[in-house]
Amino acid sequence: MNNKTIYCDNNATTKVCDEALNEMIPFFSEYYGNPSSLHKMGLIAERAVKKSRLTLAKILKAEMDEIYFTSGGTESVNTAIKGIARANSRRGKHIISTKVEHESVLECLKQLEKEGFEITLVKPNSSGVVETNTIINEIRDETVLISVMHVNNELGSINNINEIARKSKEKNKDIFVFCDGAQSFGKLQINLKSIDAYSISAHKLHGPKGIGALYIKKKTLLTPILAGGGQERTLRSGTENVPGIVGFGKAAEIAYKNLEADTKNIKKIKNKFLEGLQTIPEASINSPASAIHSTLNISINGVPSEVMVYSLEEKGIYVSSGSACGGHKPKPSHVLKAASIPENRVKSALRFSFSRYNTPEEVRYILQAIKDSISEIKSVMN
C-alpha cells in the first residue's frame, strides 16, 4: 500500500491538533484529580473544566452555565431531544424534524414515537436545504419540539436555523428548537439567538473523541437521561472527562482563532478541486453551490462508492462513501435520496471533506488518482 496519506474524511472525524493534544497530556498523568474532590488536585481539574467551558461560552456568545459537557454528539442529541420532549410532553406530543438528519436524531425520534410522540419529518429541497416554510406549515398547537441540523454531514447544505426558529416561535411561542451542530461548530460563526439547544462534537474540529457539549438556553425545561452524582448541574452525571474537555476547549479556541484564514484556504482547495473535476466526464456534483466550504459530495458515474473508496485508499486518499456512521452497513444514503438525487448517483457517491490540514497541492494528486482509478476500474467491471 501507498505510504502517502491524504485525509479527506474530516466530516467523519479529524486528526487531533497538536495544540489540543499537548494541552491534554498533563491531565492524564499529572493533574488527574476529580473536579468534585475538595483538595488541590480536584481544584486544578475543576479550573481546567471551567476554562474550557468559558471558551465555548464565548464562541457561542452564551453564558457559562448554558454549556454542558457530554460524551459527544450522539449523547448531546439524545439529551436534548429526549430531555426536552419528555419534560414538556404534557403540553403536547408532536415533534417536527427533517428527513436528512443524522442517525442519532432519527433514531431518537423513533424511540420517542414508541413512547407516543408523533413525528413529522419534512423533505429538503433538491439542494438538501430545509426550507423554512416546510417546517412552519407543519406546526400545530401541540408541537413541542423542532429539530433541524445546522449543516448536513453528507451534502454540506446549510440550513437557516435562526430563521426557522424565529418564525416557528412567531407561530407557536412555546416551541423549543434544537439544532444538531456537529458539522458546523468549528467551521462557521454560530449565532444561537433563537435556538434553545445546540449540540457539538469535539472530534469534528480537531479535538479528541469521546467528548462533546450541549448548549441549552436558560429556563429550558429538560429531563436528564443519566442518574448519578449530579455533575454538570445534574443534567449529565458521571465524572467529567477532564483531559477530553481540556482538549476540546483548546481545539475550539484554535478553530475560531483561525476561522477566517482556514475558511479561505479550504475554499481555495475546494474550488481547485471543483475546477479539476470538470475535466472528468464521469464526475457529477451532488453538493449545492451554497454548501459549507469544507464538504463536497460527488458521484463517479458507473463506479460503486465502495470500490472507489478502496481504490483511492490504495493510493493513499481517504474519503467516504455516504456517511461514515453508515459505513459498516452499506445502504444507499437516506440524505441523498431525500434530496432527490437519482439512484445511480447515490450508489456511486463519494464525500470529500477537507480540513485546514489539506493543501492545494494535494488536489492535483487526488484528481489524477480519481482519473487513474476510473480507468482501472472500468477496465475490470462492467
Added chain:
Amino acid sequence: MRTVILLKYGELALKGLNRSRYEKALMNNISAATRIPRNKIVSRRGRMYIRFEEGSTSSSPEVQDALQNLKYVLGLVGFSPAYEMKSDSTLEEIGETCLKVIPNIESATFKIDSRRSHKAFPHNSKEINERLGGVILKNKPNWKVKLKNPDIAIYVEARSEGVYVFTNLMEKRAHGGLPVGTSGRALTLLSGGIDSPVAGWMMQKRGVLTDCVYFHSYPYTGNKVKEKVIDLATKLVKWKQQDLKLFIPYFTKIQAEINKTCPEPLWTILHRRFMMRIAEEIALMKIKENNKRYQALITGDNLGQVASQTIYNIGVIDQATELPIFRPLLGMDKQEIVSIATEIDTFDISKQPHADCCTVFASRRPQTQGRISEAVEAEKLLNIEELIEESIQKMEIIKIEYNS
C-alpha cells in the same frame, strides 16, 4: 475425596486397532484446551478422566474453567464433573456424597443408577440402589422413586480405581465427532459468508485439521472483509486446539484478467477454478513452518444456492484440481446452516454485509450449465501459470493464535 471430570467419547470406542491413536489425539486436544497437564488426564478401561487435586469440588475455579473449555473439544460426546471416592468407601460414606450432589429442591422424582465393575466391592448394584435410595428418601421426604425418566438420576459407579458419584444434571453435552487431527489435513476456503466457516467446522468435527484460504481482491473488496475473515478464523481456531494459518493470496489481477478476457457468463466459474488451483498450489507446497501438506479442500458450496453451485458447474470447478473437494453443506438447507453458524458463533460475523469479491465481480448472466470444454477453451486466453505464481508470490500469511 476429589473432583474428576468424566469424559465420554462415542465413536472412538468403535475404532478397533486404531483406538489408542484416537485416544491419544483426544487427550492431547483436551490438554491443550484446558491447559491441564497431560498426566492429569487418564484413560482406564474405556473411561477417560481429568483428575483434580484432593479436596477439589465441582465449583473450584480450575474445574469450572475446564468445563468451559471442554465443549470445544471435538470427539467428546459429553462430560460431567463427578466425585471420586476411595474404592473401599462404605455405603454410608457414599450416601453422604449422594446428598452433596443432589439439588436442594423440595420435591422431585429420582433413581439411583449404580454399576459395580469392581468385584471386590462388598455390595452388588441392586443392594447399592436400595440402600442409597433409602438414604435419599430419609433426607428428602417429599422425593419419590421413579425408575423411568426421573427428574434426577444419581449415578454411582464402583470401579477398581474408585467410586464415582454424579447426577444427570451435572452432565454436559459436547459435539461428538472425531478428535481434530485424526483425519488428515485440509484447507478451508473462507469467503466471509455464512456457509464456509460452517463447512470448515463440520470437517473439523470429522477429525480434519484445517487451515484457511481467503481470496482477497483489494481494492475491489475492502480490508473490512479481510478483517471479517480473520474474525471468522478466530472462531474456528477455538475448535482446533492449535494455531491456525490463514493464507491470503492476491486475487485481484486474476479476477480482473478473467473479466477482461473471457466471456461474461463464465466469469464466476473461472474465478472458482482459479481459487481451486491456487488452493491446490498452497496445499501441495511445503510451508516452511511445518513442512506438511494438505490432502483436500473444503468449501461451503450448497447445491443450487447460487449460479456457481449448480450440479454442472460443480463438475467444471472440480476438474481444475486433482485434490478432492469436500462440500459438507451440499445437501443442507439454509436454515440448518444458519443454526450451526449460530451454534459455533460465526453467524453474527458472517452476516455483516461487506461485499466480498464474488459480488463485485459477479456476472450479470452467469452460466448455470457449464461445460468443462468451454471453461478450458476460455482459459486458453489466459496465462494460467503466471497468474497463479503472482498470486502466491504476493500472498500474505496470517497466524491466528490458539488461546483456550
